[in-house]
Amino acid sequence: MIVELNQTGRSVRGLAKEYGLSEATIYKWKNLYLPDQSTGLTGKEVAELRKENARLNEELEILKKAAAIFSRKT
Numbered sequence: 001m002i003v004e005l006n007q008t009g010r011s012v013r014g015l016a017k018e019y020g021l022s023e024a025t026i027y028k029w030k031n032l033y034l035p036d037q038s039t040g041l042t043g044k045e046v047a048e049l050r051k052e053n054a055r056l057n058e059e060l061e062i063l064k065k066a067a068a069i070f071s072r073k074t
Contacts, residue, residue: 002015002019006026032044
């Protein structure tokens with residue numbers, strides 16, 4: 001809601017004062033929920049992709065180790 005109000009032209013400073021928030025909090029929310037101009041992804045989406053990437057890298061390492069073990073046995 002706050003981020004949407006900011007998108008309509010209301011200032012971060014004014015919104016922070018009106019809703020009793022720090023300006024930094026509003027900027028964090030903007031980074032989290034608004035798409036980055038260069039990637040088109042929100043901060044939340046980037047965090048989810050990083051988490052998925054880490055999981056996939058871990059899975060890849062496990063599969064590499066398993067392949068090495070199985071290739072030695074034959």
